[in-house]
Amino acid sequence: MLKGNAIVGQSGGPTAAINATLAGVIRGALAAECIGTVYGMRNGIEGLLEERVVDLGKLFGSEDDLKILEQTPAAALGSCRKKLPKPDSEDGADKELYRRLFEILEGLNIRYFFYIGGNDSMDTVAKLSVYAEKAGVEMRIVGVPKTIDNDLALTDHTPGFGSAAKYIATTMSEIIRDCSVYKVKAVTIVEIMGRDAGWLTASSAIGRVVNGFSPDYVYLPERSFDMESFYSDIEKAFEKHPNVVVAVSEGLRFADGRYVGEGTQSGVTDAFGHKYLAGTGKALEMSVREHFGCKARSVELNLPQRCAGHLISLTDIEESVKIGRSAVEAAVTGVSGVVMVFRRAEGEKYVCEIDSASVRGIANVTRYVPDEFITEDNNNVTDSCCEYLLPLIKGEYPIKYRDGMPVHAIIE
Amino acid sequence: MLKGNAIVGQSGGPTAAINATLAGVIRGALAAECIGTVYGMRNGIEGLLEERVVDLGKLFGSEDDLKILEQTPAAALGSCRKKLPKPDSEDGADKELYRRLFEILEGLNIRYFFYIGGNDSMDTVAKLSVYAEKAGVEMRIVGVPKTIDNDLALTDHTPGFGSAAKYIATTMSEIIRDCSVYKVKAVTIVEIMGRDAGWLTASSAIGRVVNGFSPDYVYLPERSFDMESFYSDIEKAFEKHPNVVVAVSEGLRFADGRYVGEGTQSGVTDAFGHKYLAGTGKALEMSVREHFGCKARSVELNLPQRCAGHLISLTDIEESVKIGRSAVEAAVTGVSGVVMVFRRAEGEKYVCEIDSASVRGIANVTRYVPDEFITEDNNNVTDSCCEYLLPLIKGEYPIKYRDGMPVHAIIE
Numbered sequence: 001m002l003k004g005n006a007i008v009g010q011s012g013g014p015t016a017a018i019n020a021t022l023a024g025v026i027r028g029a030l031a032a033e034c035i036g037t038v039y040g041m042r043n044g045i046e047g048l049l050e051e052r053v054v055d056l057g058k059l060f061g062s063e064d065d066l067k068i069l070e071q072t073p074a075a076a077l078g079s080c081r082k083k084l085p086k087p088d089s090e091d092g093a094d095k096e097l098y099r100r101l102f103e104i105l106e107g108l109n110i111r112y113f114f115y116i117g118g119n120d121s122m123d124t125v126a127k128l129s130v131y132a133e134k135a136g137v138e139m140r141i142v143g144v145p146k147t148i149d150n151d152l153a154l155t156d157h158t159p160g161f162g163s164a165a166k167y168i169a170t171t172m173s174e175i176i177r178d179c180s181v182y183k184v185k186a187v188t189i190v191e192i193m194g195r196d197a198g199w200l201t202a203s204s205a206i207g208r209v210v211n212g213f214s215p216d217y218v219y220l221p222e223r224s225f226d227m228e229s230f231y232s233d234i235e236k237a238f239e240k241h242p243n244v245v246v247a248v249s250e251g252l253r254f255a256d257g258r259y260v261g262e263g264t265q266s267g268v269t270d271a272f273g274h275k276y277l278a279g280t281g282k283a284l285e286m287s288v289r290e291h292f293g294c295k296a297r298s299v300e301l302n303l304p305q306r307c308a309g310h311l312i313s314l315t316d317i318e319e320s321v322k323i324g325r326s327a328v329e330a331a332v333t334g335v336s337g338v339v340m341v342f343r344r345a346e347g348e349k350y351v352c353e354i355d356s357a358s359v360r361g362i363a364n365v366t367r368y369v370p371d372e373f374i375t376e377d378n379n380n381v382t383d384s385c386c387e388y389l390l391p392l393i394k395g396e397y398p399i400k401y402r403d404g405m406p407v408h409a410i411i412e
Numbered sequence: 413m414l415k416g417n418a419i420v421g422q423s424g425g426p427t428a429a430i431n432a433t434l435a436g437v438i439r440g441a442l443a444a445e446c447i448g449t450v451y452g453m454r455n456g457i458e459g460l461l462e463e464r465v466v467d468l469g470k471l472f473g474s475e476d477d478l479k480i481l482e483q484t485p486a487a488a489l490g491s492c493r494k495k496l497p498k499p500d501s502e503d504g505a506d507k508e509l510y511r512r513l514f515e516i517l518e519g520l521n522i523r524y525f526f527y528i529g530g531n532d533s534m535d536t537v538a539k540l541s542v543y544a545e546k547a548g549v550e551m552r553i554v555g556v557p558k559t560i561d562n563d564l565a566l567t568d569h570t571p572g573f574g575s576a577a578k579y580i581a582t583t584m585s586e587i588i589r590d591c592s593v594y595k596v597k598a599v600t601i602v603e604i605m606g607r608d609a610g611w612l613t614a615s616s617a618i619g620r621v622v623n624g625f626s627p628d629y630v631y632l633p634e635r636s637f638d639m640e641s642f643y644s645d646i647e648k649a650f651e652k653h654p655n656v657v658v659a660v661s662e663g664l665r666f667a668d669g670r671y672v673g674e675g676t677q678s679g680v681t682d683a684f685g686h687k688y689l690a691g692t693g694k695a696l697e698m699s700v701r702e703h704f705g706c707k708a709r710s711v712e713l714n715l716p717q718r719c720a721g722h723l724i725s726l727t728d729i730e731e732s733v734k735i736g737r738s739a740v741e742a743a744v745t746g747v748s749g750v751v752m753v754f755r756r757a758e759g760e761k762y763v764c765e766i767d768s769a770s771v772r773g774i775a776n777v778t779r780y781v782p783d784e785f786i787t788e789d790n791n792n793v794t795d796s797c798c799e800y801l802l803p804l805i806k807g808e809y810p811i812k813y814r815d816g817m818p819v820h821a822i823i824e
Contacts, residue, residue: 014590043595074589081594170722170817177486177820178426178719182493183455188715210815213822302711303600307590310582311722313816393816403622404725404805405582408589410625 002138004111005037006328007053010146011044011117011124012081014074015160016167016309017320018146019409021116022076023066024324025144026056032332035112040411044080044115045124049097051104054411069409070317071399073309076411084124087131098131105139112140112331116324118147122339123363129337140331143339143359144324148306150199153365154357155341159323160306162316162392165203167308168192168301169393172204172247175299176213179243186295187234187244187288190215191281193305195251198222198369200305202381204247206393209386216244221251222369223378225260230284231291233379250300252280260284310406314395319352326354350391414550416523417449418740419465422558423456423529423536424493426486427572428579428721429732430558431821433528434488435478436736437556438468444744447524452823456492456527457536461509463516466823481821482729483811485721488823496536499543510543517551524552524743528736530559534751535775541749552743555751555771556736560718562611565777566769567753571735572718574728574804577615579720580604580713581805584616584659587711588625591655598707599646599656599700602627603693605717607663610634610781612717614793616659618805621798628656633663634781635790637672642696643703645791662712664692672696722818726807731764738766762803 006029010018022040029038040059042052054077060066069076085094105113115125125143132139145152148164172190179188194200198220208214216237219225237244252260261280281298289296319342327340338356345351373385400407418441422430434452441450452471454464466489472478481488497506517525527537537555544551557564560576584602591600606612610632620626628649631637649656664672673692693710701708731754739752750768757763785797812819 010593014593043593046595072589073586075593078595079593166816171716171720173817173820174485174719174721175715177484177721178715181422181426181455181487181491183458183490207817210817211820299714299716300712303587303590304583304711304716307586308583309586309589315816390815395816396811396813399808401808403802404578404727404807405585405619405622408585408623 001034001332002111002140003034005039005109006035006112006114007039007041007105007108007110008056008114008116009041009044009048010075010077010079011115011121012079012147013118013306014079015146015148015306016073016163016312017160017316018116019072019076020070020317020320021144021146021159021324023060023069024321025114025116025328026060027066028325028328029112030057032328034332039108039110040077043078044082045084045101046080046082047078048104049101053108059411065409068400068407070321071309071312071397071406072408073307076409081120083120084127087127087134102132102135102137110139112328114142114144114327114331116144116146118145119152119363119365122359125339126337126359126363129359140334140336142327142331142336144327145339145341145362148200149194149197151197151366151368152362153367154339154362156344156352157342157392159316159320161199162313163311164200164305165206165389166313166316166393167305167311168200168203169206170311171301172215173207173211173213176215176245179245183242184295185238185242186297187246187292189281189284189288189296189298190245190247191250191279191298191300192247193301194221194249196221196366196368198249201247201249202369202373202385203389205381206386206389209383209390215247217246217379218381219246219248219252219379220369220374220381221249221253222374224255225252226255227287229379234288234292248280248284250280309408310399312397313393314397315392317397323354330356413446413744414523414552415446417451417521418447418524418526419451419453419517419520419522420468420526420528421453421456421460422487422489422491423527423533424491424559425530425718426491427558427560427718428485428575428724429572429728430528431484431488432482432729432732433556433558433571433736435472435481436733437526437528437740438472439478440737440740441524442469444740446744451520451522452489455490456494457496457513458492458494459490460516461513465520471823477821480812480819482733483721483724483809483818484820485719488821493532495532496539499539499546514544514547514549522551524740526554526556526739526743528556528558530557531564531775531777534771537751538749538771538775541771552746552748554739554743554748556739557751557753557774560612561606561609563609563778563780564774565779566751566774568756568764569754569804571728571732573611574725575723576612576717577618577801578725578728578805579717579723580612580615581618582723583713584627585619585623585625588627588657591657595654596707597650597654598709599658599704601693601696601700601708601710602657602659603662603691603710603712604659605713606633606661608633608778610661613659613661614781614785614797615801617793618798618801621795621802627659629658629791630793631658631660631664631791632781632786632793633661633665634786636667637664638667639699641791646700646704660692660696662692721820722811724809725805726809727804729809735766742768
């Protein structure tokens with residue numbers, strides 16, 4: 001059994017579940033007999049290079065502290081977006097970076113290295129594994145996925161996605177309620193995150209299989225966007241009711257590859273001013289107002305999609321904790337250079353198992369919404385898509401509040 | 413004791429608590445011996461003129477149904493923005509409108525009329541009361557306030573405001589967590605509703621007295637906005653930390669009266685394109701990027717502020733129910749032409765009592781954030797402001813969920 005200390009870092013964009021995974025890693029490492037101190041690196045690999053580390057066992061000594069950590073959104077250790085050089089680089093500065101990194105790790109007697117992040121972060125895990133092996137460093141290096149985008153390969157879904165999906169499905173149902181109060185013709189366009197893959201935008205439709213109402217249309221970045229079809233869709237919806245609500249991905253593009261947010265094919269192009277002014281929702285809002293002459297507005301769900309810690313999915317948080325703990329258990333049994341993944345069991349009942357896979361298969365790969373989840377008209381998701389999504393948003397985490405606000409764990 | 417039927421309507425913009433007040437009116441009316449059928453008008457006075465009414469006793473026959481109604485955001489009966497003509501108008505069409513309205517009410521044997529709305533809706537209540545008195549119609553007409561804006565006169569606060577404030581305070585604390593993960597210099601501008609009064613924007617600061625963190629600055633529409641002071645504020649914040657977060661009201665104006673969202677005094681004015689492109693947050697985001705050359709982004713909290721039924725204040729919902737019920741009780745005792753109001757008792761402990769006041773004192777009047785709640789630098793709210801706000805967001809309503817989403821009551 002490999003004895004020594006462990007270190008864990010967080011990297012990439014924040015989610016509402018990344019600290020739940022951190023809590024899982026801490027629990028697993030504190031429980032492992034072969035692991036001594038459990039360090040946390042501040043701001044990922046970037047902070048590690050500056051030797052900014054904390055003792056997580058001291059900071060989160062009780063189960064109560066860990067529960068607060070679980071419900072805290074955004075990376076409690078801080079994050080970074082540093083890309084490591086190739087592990088076999090012959091460049092002097094690159095070699096020095098790796099040498100220094102492993103010197104710091106050696107100084108802390110680290111034998112277990114955990115990195116929680118998206119596919120850029122898994123690139124870091126892959127490179128460190130290659131370097132360590134080449135240099136003969138005895139260290140177990142394991143990645144744990146997180147991303148609200150749900151676009152990682154090899155895994156059925158990603159930790160953090162379920163909570164974002166729950167927020168989006170719920171907020172969309174509330175926006176639909178809000179839009180339904182007047183009888184005036186109006187189009188409301190809700191812009192949702194996910195530049196390449198449409199998983200988050202698809203989640204806005206879950207209400208359909210829960211309470212029977214969902215946006216009239218859902219446009220994913222997996223399909224090219226056509227302005228005439230969009231107008232024709234809205235006309236059809238107006239035949240049914242005056243309040244039309246559509247969900248659009250921030251990453252929608254026209255057939256020629258231009259982002260919808262950059263400009264449109266309609267006559268209002270000139271009105272956009274500078275490019276950075278118009279997001280996808282705003283661009284479509286202006287086009288609709290111009291084309292139909294009706295009330296139009298856009299809502300960008302923005303940062304709350306990834307940090308709404310007050311509305312997290314119990315399923316997501318429990319799985320996120322479990323995958324963190326499983327990472328430690330896997331490392332203790334001897335694996336390295338792997339990423340932990342979720343596998344959904346076959347059958348009607350939702351059962352999710354945790355496994356590991358080679359980290360090289362997940363780094364820098366995007367998993368898109370498959371064809372069978374998108375309707376033939378390219379303007380909505382199928383019921384089977386909603387059924388895939390539904391188990392991931394189920395259950396409500398019992399948030400601890402103080403004076404009317406959720407309590408957060410903060411590492412100074 | 414005046415015997416007959418009751419009718420209730422909802423009017424103006426949606427809130428997350430307006431249905432809680434409806435539930436209170438329904439409970440009060442069903443319990444009153446002198447009241448027979450409890451009607452609901454669809455889309456307020458506008459739907460009433462089209463005789464679109466429902467029997468609320470039948471729709472919400474059980475306490476379970478009423479509980480679901482309480483947690484449903486946005487006006488379940490639908491809303492309208494109709495302004496009634498003067499009750500003493502000599503115009504033929506105006507006279508006909510009043511005649512027809514009271515004919516419909518007489519046909520339903522209405523003796524109790526309740527209208528839930530903001531100050532435009534209280535104008536409706538005032539006019540109907542004057543007309544009824546003049547015409548010798550025996551009818552008790554009572555207004556019940558609602559608005560997320562908290563800007564009504566005579567009342568300590570408004571039903572619906574506490575839930576919006578809780579959503580804003582919580583979401584702001586989550587955004588601050590999200591912004592804190594990187595070490596890169598960045599300014600995040602959060603735009604909050606409230607065109608004239610800054611109560612909602614002020615709520616973003618509540619975290620300061622709960623968990624010690626809140627936006628660096630809070631700019632209210634009660635003060636004119638100065639671009640140079642704003643830049644200087646941000647410079648000071650950068651001396652303390654790299655992640656600056658500010659809250660701004662959508663209604664901010666420069667000293668010359670122009671809205672900040674219409675254009676700025678900085679050199680980027682030309683970049684705005686058409687006026688409707690830039691909200692206050694977006695305009696300031698562009699100005700900051702230009703001035704500091706740093707990362708800048710804006711988040712518009714938008715519709716969820718008023719319809720986030722999943723995060724409602726228990727205090728607000730309980731008070732909203734109670735003021736609805738109290739309206740019925742007041743009407744039964746004989747008052748008319750009044751609006752129900754909240755009075756906060758003196759003393760440290762928060763105690764809120766319900767009273768009634770002449771509706772003429774509330775219609776068309778705006779209550780602003782007072783001077784003692786705004787700091788001398790005009791860039792934040794005082795602790796006493798936070799202490800006024802805090803009791804209103806306390807407590808969490810036990811939301812009923814089904815399959816991961818809150819259940820809503822829908823009147824078809």
